[in-house]
Amino acid sequence: MLTVGANAAKVESQLSSGELACPDCGDALGPWGWARVRVLRGGSVPVVVRPRRARCVGCGVSHVLLPVFALVRRADLAEVIGAALAAKAAGAGARAIAVGLGRPVETVRGWLRRFAGRAEDVRVAFTVLLVDTGVDPVPPAPAATPFADAVAAVVGAAVAAASRWPDVGEVSPWRLACAVSRGRLLAPSWP
Structure with missing residues (x-):
């Protein structure tokens, strides 16, 4: 699990250019699919997110890139x-x-x-x-x-x-x- 910014386009750009580092070994992360869709309860409108998955080019471990407005295993912002x-x-x-x-x-x-x-x-x-x-x-x-x-x-x-x-x-x-x-x-x- 890696916490990333709330702007999905920017996160995708960082991931594609190798700017995101593996929290385990420090090597670059690359795109590797998507996690399941999550609906987070917020103010008046629910927030639908589908977190990106990334895989480390060095150690091979995969990570879910969780937006900074979400907590692990919680359905609320x-x-x-x-x-x-x-x-x-x-x-x-x-x-x-x-x-x-x-x-x-x-x-x-x-x-x-x-x-x-x-x-x-x-x-x-x-x-x-x-x-x-x-x-x-x-x-x-x-x-x-x-x-x-x-x-x-x-x-x-x-x-x-x-x-x-x-x-x-x-x-x-x-x-x-x-x-x-x-x-x-x-x-x-x-x-």
Whole structure:
């Protein structure tokens, strides 16, 4: 699995010209078919994606090129899940969040439980990113809960990245979180 940009034409161009590197060995990736079609729930209109597959010319391993707005094994856009995480950090409960987002309560509870189970690891990873990338980094002040600390670290890392690279400021903190975690923010295998 490799997280790539949201512009499919640009990703295709990068793939054809050998600009994308294998996350395992660093060799160039080449086109190798398509993954199954996925429908991601977003705001008012579902987003249909068919992720590209690529194969490494060096080690021969294939990878799905997941757009930066999608998380592995999740049917909702990163911004939707991020909104739920931010609402929880602000003190909202799973039922209220689910109603506000129009999602099943069990789905929202699953997101919140998975994130809560790794909140300290997420906080550490994104605080390190914040300090390493920020022009004049200011780590977030301690929040009321470890969950809120982790959400603050994600948002703080996005602000720090935008201070160094202005184009990153056009990307939501949750897309940045997808890119940093390689789409695995809520997957069992990260961090």
